[in-house]
Amino acid sequence: MEKKRLDDYEPGPLPSPRKMDRFGFLKQENNNPPDGLTKGREERRVRKWRKMIGVGGSDWKHYVRRKPHVVKRRIRKGIPDCLRGLVWQLISGSRDLLLMNPGVYEQLVIYETSASELDIIRDISRTFPSHVFFQQRHGPGQRSLYNVLKAYSVYDRDVGYVQGMGFLAGLLLLYMSEEDAFWLLVALLKGAVHAPMEGLYQVGLPLVQQYLSSFDRLMKEQMPKLGEHFTQEMINPSMYASQWFITVFSYSFPFHLALRIWDVFLYEGVKIVFKVGLALLKYCHDDLVKLPFEKLIHALRNFPEDAMDPDTLLPMAYVIKVSRRLEELKQEYNKDGKLSLPTEIKGTEKQMQ
Amino acid sequence: MARRADEEYDYLFKIVLIGDSGVGKSNLLSRFTRNEFCLESKSTIGVEFATRTLQVEGRTVKAQIWDTAGQERYRAITSAYYRGALGALLVYDVTKPTTFENVSRWLKELRDHADSNIVIMLIGNKTDLKHLRAVAAEDAQGYAEKEGLAFVETSALEATNVDKAFQTILSEIYRIISKKTLSSGESAPPVSVKDGKTIVVGGPEPSTGKTTCCSSS
Numbered sequence: 001m002e003k004k005r006l007d008d009y010e011p012g013p014l015p016s017p018r019k020m021d022r023f024g025f026l027k028q029e030n031n032n033p034p035d036g037l038t039k040g041r042e043e044r045r046v047r048k049w050r051k052m053i054g055v056g057g058s059d060w061k062h063y064v065r066r067k068p069h070v071v072k073r074r075i076r077k078g079i080p081d082c083l084r085g086l087v088w089q090l091i092s093g094s095r096d097l098l099l100m101n102p103g104v105y106e107q108l109v110i111y112e113t114s115a116s117e118l119d120i121i122r123d124i125s126r127t128f129p130s131h132v133f134f135q136q137r138h139g140p141g142q143r144s145l146y147n148v149l150k151a152y153s154v155y156d157r158d159v160g161y162v163q164g165m166g167f168l169a170g171l172l173l174l175y176m177s178e179e180d181a182f183w184l185l186v187a188l189l190k191g192a193v194h195a196p197m198e199g200l201y202q203v204g205l206p207l208v209q210q211y212l213s214s215f216d217r218l219m220k221e222q223m224p225k226l227g228e229h230f231t232q233e234m235i236n237p238s239m240y241a242s243q244w245f246i247t248v249f250s251y252s253f254p255f256h257l258a259l260r261i262w263d264v265f266l267y268e269g270v271k272i273v274f275k276v277g278l279a280l281l282k283y284c285h286d287d288l289v290k291l292p293f294e295k296l297i298h299a300l301r302n303f304p305e306d307a308m309d310p311d312t313l314l315p316m317a318y319v320i321k322v323s324r325r326l327e328e329l330k331q332e333y334n335k336d337g338k339l340s341l342p343t344e345i346k347g348t349e350k351q352m353q
Numbered sequence: 354m355a356r357r358a359d360e361e362y363d364y365l366f367k368i369v370l371i372g373d374s375g376v377g378k379s380n381l382l383s384r385f386t387r388n389e390f391c392l393e394s395k396s397t398i399g400v401e402f403a404t405r406t407l408q409v410e411g412r413t414v415k416a417q418i419w420d421t422a423g424q425e426r427y428r429a430i431t432s433a434y435y436r437g438a439l440g441a442l443l444v445y446d447v448t449k450p451t452t453f454e455n456v457s458r459w460l461k462e463l464r465d466h467a468d469s470n471i472v473i474m475l476i477g478n479k480t481d482l483k484h485l486r487a488v489a490a491e492d493a494q495g496y497a498e499k500e501g502l503a504f505v506e507t508s509a510l511e512a513t514n515v516d517k518a519f520q521t522i523l524s525e526i527y528r529i530i531s532k533k534t535l536s537s538g539e540s541a542p543p544v545s546v547k548d549g550k551t552i553v554v555g556g557p558e559p560s561t562g563k564t565t566c567c568s569s570s
Binding site: 119208238251294 | 424
């Protein structure tokens with residue numbers, strides 16, 4: 001049955017023997033991430049990590065309780081790629097959800113139907129289309145992506161499926177099984193460890209609006225000159241930062257950078273998205289203040305390659321302090337900020353199909 | 354503020370691209386502004402933006418086009434971009450009847466959020482998929498006439514009628530603008546780059562921010 005539905009796909013390109021980068025993305029741009037650490041150093045790092053998490057993650061909780069700062073520091077340096085999937089599940093709380101809910105995922109995938117099925121199918125081939133795992137029509141990648149998204153749309157019918165969720169699920173599927181990816185999605189959206197993300201996708205996209213408003217304020221406070229310039233040129237964060245929040249930088253940023261951001265995001269929460277966003281603007285500040293509207297829009301979607309180097313950008317992001325101010329801005333926003341928003345965000349959505 | 358030669362234009366027209374998800378809005382935009390078509394395109398999250406400057410009725414017109422995410426829920430973000438738009442290209446997919454049936458909802462959306470005199474053009478895209486066609490051109494034509502919309506069928510993939518669609522809507526906007534100018538008794542065109550007093554009609558524009566009629570902030 002599912003197979004038949006998948007036949008509705010628009011004809012996609014056949015996979016061709018093109019060159020891939022080390023993450024499985026077909027090389028087309030000058031997207032050539034550095035190959036990371038030297039082999040010796042990488043091995044030592046992996047050994048350290050293995051010791052920290054124990055067999056299958058058995059020592060993890062103990063270690064985090066004893067040495068939270070060591071964990072934080074190591075995560076900020078990047079989780080070894082071979083352990084990423086496991087560690088992500090440990091730090092996000094999704095492993096616990098999985099163990100507490102045996103058989104639930106299977107139930108959602110096989111026995112339930114979702115009102116969003118057609119919407120999901122339409123976007124499957126438009127999610128990481130240049131990755132070898134997702135490229136093949138009806139291939140294992142596309143099928144897994146469909147299953148996870150469908151399962152989530154049943155699991156939370158109010159949220160259902162919203163464009164952008166596919167990039168989250170797709171990124172996770174490159175590092176773990178369908179069922180694991182599903183529970184990690186649940187952990188994130190329902191807030192197992194950090195603030196729930198579901199508001200990014202609910203009717204009216206309330207959390208997107210809140211985050212954009214906070215980002216605007218932070219940016220103007222920390223970079224008054226650039227803030228003034230953006231105001232004059234009528235640039236606002238919805239023009240460039242919506243996708244930063246909705247997909248946690250997985251939509252259009254270099255994959256090796258997105259992974260490093262996700263390492264920190266899963267351990268420390270959404271504030272890293274604000275920090276990275278602010279760091280990007282800081283890094284390009286002197287260029288951005290000179291640009292007129294259209295060039296600004298372009299620049300804010302095409303940051304230079306040196307700005308996207310994780311080892312340059314992330315240290316800049318880590319030193320930006322946002323936690324306290326974010327909390328204040330959130331209070332303020334919930335009190336009165338919403339009223340002054342220009343967009344209509346009331347829940348008037350009707351089902352179109 | 355003096356403009357460099359490559360940025361000179363007589364008019365700046367803001368246009369929005371709307372319609373259901375997956376009908377080909379982003380590829381229409383890339384075909385028009387960069388003459389590109391991407392088979393492996395990602396779904397649009399939020400809004401995208403591109404411009405192209407071209408000649409319309411002997412004037413240099415810069416089209417500033419906002420491409421929006423089609424999924425209904427994104428209207429919380431995208432509807433802010435309707436304001437100040439002088440034109441809207443409302444796109445459906447000729448192989449998907451529901452995308453045509455939803456056109457009336459998009460029209461309502463425009464009436465609720467856009468300026469009342471916005472020029473709307475209905476576009477049936479993907480005519481290259483001949484064997485899959487499910488919406489007859491006559492039906493769409495009839496509907497467009499009834500609603501007072503311009504209409505054309507396009508193929509972004511084969512680059513059929515894409516320029517024509519944009520040309521048509523820009524000409525129509527130009528006609529309305531110049532009529533307005535006449536009726537307001539001005540003899541000169543409302544915009545003159547050489548005088549350095551660009552009147553921006555619709556949409557954020559940098560150097561003349563204070564005179565714009567709207568913003569997307």
